[in-house]
Amino acid sequence: MSSTDRVIFSRPYRARRELANLETVLSSDHSHGDGQFTAAATAKLKAITAAPHALLTTSCTSALEMSGLLLELGPDDEVIVPSFAFTSTATAMALRGATCVFADIDPATGNLDPASVAAVVTPRTKAVVVIHYGGVAADMAGLLEIAGAHGLAIVEDNAHGLGGSWQGRKLGTIGTLGTLSFHDTKNVHCGEGGALLLTDEILMARAEIIREKGTDRARFLRGAVDKYSWQDIGSSYLPSELNAAVLDAQLDEFETIQAGRHRVWDAYAAALPEWAARNEVRLMAVPADREHTAHLYYLRTPTEARRDDLITHLRERGIVAPFHYVPLDSSPAGLKLGRTPVPCVRSAEFSSTVVRLPLWPDLADAQIARVVEAVTAFRV
Numbered sequence: 001m002s003s004t005d006r007v008i009f010s011r012p013y014r015a016r017r018e019l020a021n022l023e024t025v026l027s028s029d030h031s032h033g034d035g036q037f038t039a040a041a042t043a044k045l046k047a048i049t050a051a052p053h054a055l056l057t058t059s060c061t062s063a064l065e066m067s068g069l070l071l072e073l074g075p076d077d078e079v080i081v082p083s084f085a086f087t088s089t090a091t092a093m094a095l096r097g098a099t100c101v102f103a104d105i106d107p108a109t110g111n112l113d114p115a116s117v118a119a120v121v122t123p124r125t126k127a128v129v130v131i132h133y134g135g136v137a138a139d140m141a142g143l144l145e146i147a148g149a150h151g152l153a154i155v156e157d158n159a160h161g162l163g164g165s166w167q168g169r170k171l172g173t174i175g176t177l178g179t180l181s182f183h184d185t186k187n188v189h190c191g192e193g194g195a196l197l198l199t200d201e202i203l204m205a206r207a208e209i210i211r212e213k214g215t216d217r218a219r220f221l222r223g224a225v226d227k228y229s230w231q232d233i234g235s236s237y238l239p240s241e242l243n244a245a246v247l248d249a250q251l252d253e254f255e256t257i258q259a260g261r262h263r264v265w266d267a268y269a270a271a272l273p274e275w276a277a278r279n280e281v282r283l284m285a286v287p288a289d290r291e292h293t294a295h296l297y298y299l300r301t302p303t304e305a306r307r308d309d310l311i312t313h314l315r316e317r318g319i320v321a322p323f324h325y326v327p328l329d330s331s332p333a334g335l336k337l338g339r340t341p342v343p344c345v346r347s348a349e350f351s352s353t354v355v356r357l358p359l360w361p362d363l364a365d366a367q368i369a370r371v372v373e374a375v376t377a378f379r380v
């Protein structure tokens with residue numbers, strides 16, 4: 001089988017204006033951050049998310065680190081984190097010295113289960129970090145209720161969910177702070193990149209200082225102060241104009257990207273239910289009150305052994321279908337830096353049975369058909 005026959009898992013989208021935008025930056029004298037493409041991409045993100053404020057960052061991880069700084073997390077604080085999540089979701093909080101307290105997920109969506117969160121809240125809990133797995137919103141009603149009752153901040157790690165919504169509200173703008181990823185595995189990318197979404201004016205004022213090495217350079221650039229100086233702790237979280245130029249070109253084609261991804265997602269969702277029912281396989285599902293982003297299409301096998309067999313079966317047919325997220329609570333750093341008051345059994349089960357199918361905007365119909373044929377030829 002030649003490499004062109006392989007159906008790879010993910011291919012970064014190429015937007016038409018990327019090279020022209022890069023040329024504009026390279027031939028200007030301005031390739032550091034906060035130039036014209038940062039401004040243009042930020043405006044587009046605000047339009048997509050309806051966020052009052054957005055700041056481009058170097059990654060979603062950086063935006064999560066900024067969240068930890070903005071919430072003033074410290075060693076006395078606990079932050080509730082889903083066991084089934086990416087490492088950054090936890091490590092950005094652990095970096096502030098806070099203890100990560102792991103909570104279990106709802107297997108219907110792979111997202112944080114509010115009942116599990118309620119069971120691990122203590123007087124030291126300061127925040128909850130939620131991910132919207134695959135771009136499907138978590139149960140925000142339950143989480144907002146717990147956060148309201150205990151005075152907790154909610155950070156939405158919305159790495160997967162640009163443009164998604166929960167009950168009509170855009171993901172990343174429902175909690176206190178929201179983060180986005182533009183890593184090249186994401187729907188919209190610039191190689192490595194991210195953003196922080198904010199609704200609160202006071203947090204925004206501090207965020208732009210934290211992002212610019214602790215200085216008020218952003219205010220200086222707006223002409224609000226005549227020089228900039230060290231104001232607060234911070235770091236260098238702003239991306240260069242080169243990244244922003246690519247991101248801006250991608251955001252120009254956001255609707256095309258999303259339509260391409262939904263085409264693939266819908267094709268899997270239409271073709272697999274009969275096979276899934278016969279084989280006790282659970283397919284990715286989207287609750288009626290949520291609009292998803294077609295970031296992933298996953299399915300879950302009855303056992304880990306059969307999941308591994310399915311991955312091997314697909315690999316032998318030239319199809320790359322990986323699993324992911326080793327549960328954070330049982331990982332070496334999770335054991336050292338976190339607490340797991342209630343065993344996260346559903347996260348462990350989800351992690352050991354999930355498989356993700358190839359999904360990118362230009363995946364050809366013939367390739368989708370090959371994936372469907374290979375999957376449905378497998379007897380679980």
Ligand SMILES: Cc1ncc(COP(=O)(O)O)c(C=O)c1O
Binds near residue numbers: 159181182193
């Ligand atoms: C849920 C989640 N959060 C955060 C990240 C980190 O994103 P970045 O690579 O932009 O830091 C990822 C990356 O895949 C992710 O899946």
